[in-house]
Amino acid sequence: MHNDYTSATILSTVTNFIMNHDKPFTHTYRTYIRLRESGPQTLHFWHSNAVDSTWDMGQIAAASDLGGKWRIEAAFVADGGMEPKGDVVKGSQVPLTFDGNISKIVQSGEKFWSDEVQIDIPAGHFLAFTWSITTMSSGKTIPFNTETLLATVYDAPGILADQESSNSYQESENQLVVPTFIGYKKQVEKQLIFLGDSITQGVRTAKDQYEYWVARIAAELPTTTGVWNIGSGWARAYDAATDGAWLYKAKQADEIVIVLGVNDLGTANRIATQLMTDLTTIISTLKINNPLINIILCTVPTFNFTDEQEKAWRKVNDQIRTKPPIGVDRVFDIAEVLSQDAPNDHQLKPEYMTNMYDPHPNGIAGKAIAEAFLAWY
Incomplete structure (x- = not known):
């Protein structure tokens, strides 16, 4: 991990399940996250494409199972406002890049960092993280956390990461699909x-x-x-x-x-x-x-x-x-x-x-x- 960064949130983003579909799909996920500190931030995201811990008795997901191959179509951070309603504050979205690219192919089991991104989240507001993902195959692909959600999450079919409104988004019940580590620059x-x-x-x-x-x-x-x-x-x-x-x-x-x-x-x-x-x-x-x-x-x-x-x-x-x-x-x-x-x-x-x-x-x-x-x- 990078020594200049520490976790920006107390929300756990550990993975204990994995998506298992009969055909490839494209989907967008928007998550509202409370940060430890408000104001201007330099954020840095790290991700591990593997399952962390076993769900139930491991029939579907067990510790250290590798995620499949998938592609990040686009990812954005934004001011999520004071209430998580599925939209973001107009004009606040900032694209997240990976080695200078908007999209990234994620290999099975890969660990990787995003580029740094700057954003200003006012006191009392949520950080909204949104990304659109396409799986490259059927079967087991994207690790995520399933449980009674502790954060409000919305999702929608298709590539809607750049959309500010909540149109087509529906509130999720049990899928927290976010990067493994949401870091901010802090000594x-x-x-x-x-x-x-x-x-x-x-x-x-x-x-x-x-x-x-x-x-x-x-x-x-x-x-x-x-x-x-x-x-x-x-x-x-x-x-x-x-x-x-x-x-x-x-x-x-x-x-x-x-x-x-x-x-x-x-x-x-x-x-x-x-x-x-x-x-x-x-x-x-x-x-x-x-x-x-x-x-x-x-x-x-x-x-x-x-x-x-x-x-x-x-x-x-x-x-x-x-x-x-x-x-x-x-x-x-x-x-x-x-x-x-x-x-x-x-x-x-x-x-x-x-x-x-x-x-x-x-x-x-x-x-x-x-x-x-x-x-x-």
Whole structure:
């Protein structure tokens, strides 16, 4: 990554799914993004054409699957206004180029940078990023993030990237199709990265409100601390332990907060020793890459586990609290913040539930975690 750039947003743009169509297509995607700082900006976009983390059990998308070949027809940044309505402020669009070209063919698995671009986003306004993409084949092509969207996204068939109005655009439900890294030119004292699953990404919190715990932490930290959220819905520790596309991003950190394990114990039904082995591998790999990296390991968040999964959750968290893997510099007990009092400490506090059936932490929980983290940090 470029040392002069840090993430311009706390919105996670990690990929956990891939488009799989029976014929080639051309489509335009417009995403509204809150920036950490307003005013004149020099932006620089980096993209990795690969899936970062596994969705479900990997039937369609698994960690480090390579994207197919596709072409960027055109891309623009613009002032998205104060409300994400599908249009952009008239006259504000600026074309994004790649080695001086408006279009670019993206090869399977390719990593690449855009050229720098200057734009002025007023306080309270969104950055609107729009690009038109053509796939070069049928089958699996473009990696993206699918989950309950945390940002407003519109899409439309055809090449409409240069269109200022919302004509033909429809609001998207579950496709976040954006570059991997939205950077802005900023000298920072350190790069702080949050590596985790949907709880780190912020899934189930209110769209466009940035009320999840990582966003709330970033809002209280000085902008001289760069913050990059690489949380990914349905991700698990063994995705990162493969040392593929996702961990490559984590290696850009000076300091990293790791919050993994819910999907390992739940979705994947792995046992405590398997999860601890994967966490140990991740930490060792990061330390070998950068011996000076500061690693904060979190306990596995409370997720209403029962029976054998609850036993594994308790065993892992006991080990993290008392004897974390070699290389861990500090431990933050996120589970303690979220849990009810013992003996029901495997249950999320009711006020922190998304709803009575969904233990994803809501915005109230995000506030509690952020306050506890900042007081501890």
